[in-house]
Amino acid sequence: MRHQRSRVLGLISFTAAAALVLAACGGDSGGEQSADGTIELTISTFGEFGYDDLYAEYERLHPNIKITPHTTGQGGPYHEALFTKLGAGSGLDDVTAVEEGHMSDVLAKSSRFNDLAEIGPAGVTPDRWLDWKYEAGRDKDGKLIGYGTDIGPLAMCYRKDLFEAAGLPSDPEGVKKLFESWDSYFAAGDQFVKGSGGVAWFDSASQIFNAMQNQLPTGYFDRQDNLVVESNPGIKKNWDQVTAAVERGQSAGLVAFSNEWNSGFKGSSFATKTCPSWMLGVIEEQAGPEHSGQWAVSGVFPGGGGNWGGSYLTVPTQSEHPKEAAELAAWLTEPEQQIKAFKAKGAFPSQVEALESPEMAEATNDYFGGVRDGELFVEQAHKVGSAQYKGPGDGKIQENAASPALQAVEQGRSPEEGWQQLVNGAQQIAR
Amino acid sequence: MSTTVSATTGSPAGEHPAGEPPPARKATWRDRLGRWDVKYSPYLYVAPFFVIFGVVGLFPLLYTAYVSLFDWELIDDNPSFIGFGNYVLLMSDPQFWKVLTNTFSIFLLSAIPQVIMAVLLAALLNTRLRLPTGWRIGILMPYVASLVALGIIFANLFGPNFGLVNGIFELLGLDRVDWQANRFASHVAIAIMVNWRWTGYNALIVLAAMQAIPRELHEAAVVDGAGPVRRFFSVTLPLLRPTLIFVVVTATIGGLQIFTEPKLFDAMPGSNNGGSTNQFQTVTLFMYQSAFEREDLGYASAIAWVLFVIIILVALINFMLTRRIASTGEGRR
Numbered sequence: 001m002r003h004q005r006s007r008v009l010g011l012i013s014f015t016a017a018a019a020l021v022l023a024a025c026g027g028d029s030g031g032e033q034s035a036d037g038t039i040e041l042t043i044s045t046f047g048e049f050g051y052d053d054l055y056a057e058y059e060r061l062h063p064n065i066k067i068t069p070h071t072t073g074q075g076g077p078y079h080e081a082l083f084t085k086l087g088a089g090s091g092l093d094d095v096t097a098v099e100e101g102h103m104s105d106v107l108a109k110s111s112r113f114n115d116l117a118e119i120g121p122a123g124v125t126p127d128r129w130l131d132w133k134y135e136a137g138r139d140k141d142g143k144l145i146g147y148g149t150d151i152g153p154l155a156m157c158y159r160k161d162l163f164e165a166a167g168l169p170s171d172p173e174g175v176k177k178l179f180e181s182w183d184s185y186f187a188a189g190d191q192f193v194k195g196s197g198g199v200a201w202f203d204s205a206s207q208i209f210n211a212m213q214n215q216l217p218t219g220y221f222d223r224q225d226n227l228v229v230e231s232n233p234g235i236k237k238n239w240d241q242v243t244a245a246v247e248r249g250q251s252a253g254l255v256a257f258s259n260e261w262n263s264g265f266k267g268s269s270f271a272t273k274t275c276p277s278w279m280l281g282v283i284e285e286q287a288g289p290e291h292s293g294q295w296a297v298s299g300v301f302p303g304g305g306g307n308w309g310g311s312y313l314t315v316p317t318q319s320e321h322p323k324e325a326a327e328l329a330a331w332l333t334e335p336e337q338q339i340k341a342f343k344a345k346g347a348f349p350s351q352v353e354a355l356e357s358p359e360m361a362e363a364t365n366d367y368f369g370g371v372r373d374g375e376l377f378v379e380q381a382h383k384v385g386s387a388q389y390k391g392p393g394d395g396k397i398q399e400n401a402a403s404p405a406l407q408a409v410e411q412g413r414s415p416e417e418g419w420q421q422l423v424n425g426a427q428q429i430a431r
Numbered sequence: 432m433s434t435t436v437s438a439t440t441g442s443p444a445g446e447h448p449a450g451e452p453p454p455a456r457k458a459t460w461r462d463r464l465g466r467w468d469v470k471y472s473p474y475l476y477v478a479p480f481f482v483i484f485g486v487v488g489l490f491p492l493l494y495t496a497y498v499s500l501f502d503w504e505l506i507d508d509n510p511s512f513i514g515f516g517n518y519v520l521l522m523s524d525p526q527f528w529k530v531l532t533n534t535f536s537i538f539l540l541s542a543i544p545q546v547i548m549a550v551l552l553a554a555l556l557n558t559r560l561r562l563p564t565g566w567r568i569g570i571l572m573p574y575v576a577s578l579v580a581l582g583i584i585f586a587n588l589f590g591p592n593f594g595l596v597n598g599i600f601e602l603l604g605l606d607r608v609d610w611q612a613n614r615f616a617s618h619v620a621i622a623i624m625v626n627w628r629w630t631g632y633n634a635l636i637v638l639a640a641m642q643a644i645p646r647e648l649h650e651a652a653v654v655d656g657a658g659p660v661r662r663f664f665s666v667t668l669p670l671l672r673p674t675l676i677f678v679v680v681t682a683t684i685g686g687l688q689i690f691t692e693p694k695l696f697d698a699m700p701g702s703n704n705g706g707s708t709n710q711f712q713t714v715t716l717f718m719y720q721s722a723f724e725r726e727d728l729g730y731a732s733a734i735a736w737v738l739f740v741i742i743i744l745v746a747l748i749n750f751m752l753t754r755r756i757a758s759t760g761e762g763r764r
Contacts, residue, residue, distance in 0.1 A: 076701030255698035407707035411612035
């Protein structure tokens with residue numbers, strides 16, 4: 001008898017447990033607004049945005065808001081998850097940060113994001129940001145999908161001691177001539193490699209090619225979103241120039257951000273590096289104190305200027321509190337807040353007013369010989385021309401077709417084969 | 432089970448012969464409950480497995496087959512039906528054939544040495560060692576270590592410019608090997624990673640089977656004058672057959688699904704390319720790339736199904752091969 005009862009009991013408890021599990025699974029949806037009227041806003045960022053202290057400040061200013069931040073370390077997996085959740089139709093945070101390189105894919109799906117010009121606070125006007133930054137946050141129809149946060153204006157970093165050893169000028173005035181144009185840059189590379197005793201001119205071909213590619217008026221697509229890799233002569237010209245330099249031994253062949261690349265800074269494997277504002281910190285960390293004072297940064301960048309990196313804050317239509325989310329995003333991207341983020345984590349502001357602030361003008365960098373890097377990069381930010389039009393998949397072609405193809409050339413493929421690989425890869429991504 | 436229950440339902444066995452219902456008494460609620468218990472509860476107890484398998488195993492499998500018939504993007508409101516279009520495209524995709532070759536190359540380079548080494552290791556561990564538990568735990572250690580940590584460490588060791596392996600090669604006066612660029616070298620490096628992790632695990636399974644072999648058989652063989660080698664091939668190996676089949680089949684399934692190792696081996700952080708020219712991309716990595724990087728879910732589903740069929744075929748072939756190899760060895764099967 002007891003036997004049987006315990007069995008029935010077991011059955012009941014199993015059913016109860018199953019019901020509990022099911023209830024727990026289903027209990028997460030909705031209900032973000034609690035009884036006392038507090039609204040919970042979620043925000044997801046990756047890497048270092050410098051917002052940690054700002055959340056608490058915002059909660060103080062808005063007692064009815066509770067912010068739950070989610071931070072992912074690496075940008076790659078972060079954006080992969082972002083697009084998966086976008087496809088699934090749920091799981092995205094109220095405020096979702098998007099990196100510039102992935103912005104073209106977000107803009108292609110702009111129907112899944114709120115128009116911030118419509119739902120955002122009225123006080124936010126386009127003149128808050130640099131022109132090109134603001135424009136790159138809008139889709140084809142002019143919908144504003146993202147508020148700009150930070151940027152990565154490009155400069156050129158170089159090793160003074162290696163330049164001197166190879167017989168090149170190393171003072172700021174002297175290097176201006178070398179970095180005037182891409183032609184002079186590669187010519188200087190030839191001269192350097194001759195006298196350097198095995199040290200390469202630049203770290204990786206894709207780092208140079210991407211900077212050149214971003215200076216073209218349109219990317220891998222034209223404004224009608226046709227793939228133009230083969231028909232745009234500018235792309236092929238850049239390709240030929242870079243791969244020729246690789247064949248003349250100018251590249252160290254180190255894949256950017258790989259362990260080998262990190263070791264390359266310590267081991268002095270290359271003499272120049274395309275240098276967005278945030279790269280200074282990377283160099284300092286990787287090259288270490290023993291190379292302090294040997295690196296310098298020049299405000300003359302071949303082909304004018306450029307931008308690499310920086311992000312936007314978007315409000316997906318999945319958000320249950322779009323208005324409040326847009327308000328938070330608008331506040332975070334105010335010049336005052338971005339200056340605080342700059343001070344906290346070095347995120348370079350994209351707001352005109354922030355760039356003019358004394359905090360930027362006063363900033364210096366001891367590792368790079370006490371250079372006034374704030375002032376230098378503000379100038380670089382103003383040199384960036386109009387925003388390049390990037391069709392859907394542009395960032396992916398750069399990352400997953402162009403970069404591997406260039407790596408293949410560095411590993412010994414012929415430039416023609418490499419070019420074919422780029423074309424095939426781009427077609428596959430565009431398909 | 433039924434005997435236990437009938438003993439506890441409370442009816443004295445002598446009163447009613449088996450199979451005959453109690454004549455006058457109407458079946459009470461309790462009786463009926465008891466009968467249902469006997470009849471249905473076994474099914475209920477096994478049901479959770481099948482329900483969970485159905486939800487997380489069978490349904491995704493079938494749904495993947497369904498998705499593979501569509502041109503289905505990751506973010507797609509209206510996927511269009513294209514029949515077997517994805518499969519046709521896949522069969523003519525040079526990248527697919529390249530990654531399939533890679534997968535088999537890595538699989539052979541890992542599975543064959545792995546099983547042989549596992550059996551030899553088990554044979555060694557089966558001899559009289561001091562601290563047998565210590566040795567056994569020792570060979571299991573690589574399996575306990577995190578796969579990701581392992582991948583990162585091995586990718587570092589095999590770095591072309593600053594890696595330890597090339598450093599040692601240089602010390603020994605050998606040529607440096609570009610473990611990333613050279614297709615075969617990259618396969619070897621990845622296979623080493625796989626073997627490092629799985630050999631010990633398989634050795635322990637084989638060891639358990641070895642210890643289950645009755646000592647009398649060995650003793651009888653010794654009396655018959657068989658040396659240790661002869662005993663290994665004529666007594667141990669044939670009796671390991673079921674275990675070897677298990678080891679080979681799991682090694683096949685795992686080997687054809689290698690993903691983490693090539694993904695982490697790539698110098699480009701987070702890349703799914705498997706090298707600059709896909710020289711060490713595997714089928715699962717290609718599938719992942721198609722789904723989450725190129726966002727072509729239909730195509731990725733087609734890859735998944737083709738891989739599924741390939742694994743079943745290879746597992747069957749291995750099953751038959753293993754039966755042959757590990758059979759009694761004198762033509763008797």
